Amino acid sequence: MNTASSSATSASRSIHVIAMLSSVAALCAFVGSCGTVRGPAPPVGSRSAAPATEPPSVVFQAVPFSALPGWSNDTPAAALPSFAASCRALIGRGESAAIWRPACAAASAVAAHDDAGARAFFEAQFTPYRVTTADGIDVGRVTGYYEPRLKGSRARDDRYRYPLYAPPDDLLTVELGEIFPALQSERVRGRLDGKRVLPYWSRAEIEAGQARLSGRELVWIDDPVEAFFVHIQGSARVDLADRSSVRIGYADQNGHPYRSIGRVLIERGELTLEQASMQGIKAWATQHPAKLPSLLDENPSYVFFREIAADSDQGIDGPIGALGVPLAAGRAVAVDARFLPLGAPLFL
Missing domain, CATH: 2.40.240.50 (Barwin-like endoglucanases)
Structure with a gap:
């Protein structure tokens, strides 16, 4: 089971996915509101894209726990520290707090390494939903993480x-919704020049020493x-x-x-699509050190x-995911928050 997500570069493989959701959390998965987090700001002067109005392209089908292959032989206690770490964020997220508070409270009562207790907890607090495409395809690509x-x-x-x-x-964040209610959830980054707000320095300008970063x-x-x-x-x-x-x-x-600098190298004809991986870009950089600074500035x-700092409460020493909590090795996958709430347990 996996209970968190992150933005780290990833490896992936095809796999069947079962989401464990309460009835209210399942609704959140469909409307895409309970698991969203605010990401990097758009460039100065940009407008955020309007939310999609099309129905989700995934289908959730409630199934019994007995339908989960290997569930009775799994070690669900190993997933509880990740879930507990997620709870600290989930119960403090406004409208989602009431959804997650009962399950989070119940999780705290399960003893460490108690697989039977953990299994009973998940079965009491969640309903499994098989995740498929609208066409009924139940095999997809699941993305995990590595940390350099x-x-x-x-x-x-x-x-x-x-x-x-x-x-x-001097990095300035302007929450436009606080000034113009019609622009709720929109914001810009910039810097002050007298009374004017200008775009913050670009990568090329920062590398040239124009930003005050000493x-x-x-x-x-x-x-x-x-x-x-x-x-x-x-x-x-x-x-x-x-x-x-x-x-x-x-x-x-x-x-x-x-x-993407990989896309730049493809457009220049210096790498093919197949070569434009992280390893391919690193190899190109080794062969063309004089060209590297200008490429990065693209x-x-x-x-x-x-x-x-490490999560001393749960003993998790991993990078921070999109929910704002540390990720445990082998217990985190990326999810699309339009369809699955961040923090929802998954059984793969």
Whole structure:
């Protein structure tokens, strides 16, 4: 079972999916309202896309727990720490709090490593729903995560020259709905220039030193490509020279749209679609170091980070997912919040 999601770069495989939902949570899955989180802001001056009005392209069919292959032999107690970690966020999320509070309270009463107790908990609190497409296809692609492990330093030197920054003090967020109710949920990122709000600096401008980022360095990395991919993946663990390590995760973004450098290389004819993987891009960078800075600047988006502590309550030491809680290894998959609430247990 998997109970959280994240934005990290992922690996995937085809698999059958069973979602465990309460009757109210099942409704939330259909309307797409109970599991949504706010992502990076759109660029300055952009308008958020209107929510889709088409019916969901997935179908939920209630099934008994006996229909779950291997359920009686599974180890559901291993999923409870992830669910408990999710509960801290779920019961504090406005309209979803009442939905999740009974299950979260019941989960806290299950003893650690008690598979029978955990199985009884899930069977009492949830109804399984088989997830299929509108055409009845019950095999899909499930996405999981990996966390890169990099070498770094707290101080810059000849080896460690590529910084990962905390959010700058002059990065401005404007919640437009607070000014114009018709623009509820819309926001922009920018910076002040006198009394004007301008777009925040792009990646190229930041790399050229135009942003005031001195002193905001969290760590320095020894590879510009690895540092760039942390911006895409959103998190990493960095091993420091003193043999300690630090986990960093997404904190904010400059408001500019993301542009794929893999797509740029394809458009230039330097890589084929099949070659434009992370490994292919890294190989290209090794072969063309002089071209690398200008290629990276093709993506104007720039991410800022924060340090992340381990979840001492649940013993989970993983990157932060879209729900804002740490992800446990082997217990997290990505979900589309239009169809499945974040935090809903899945049986794969």
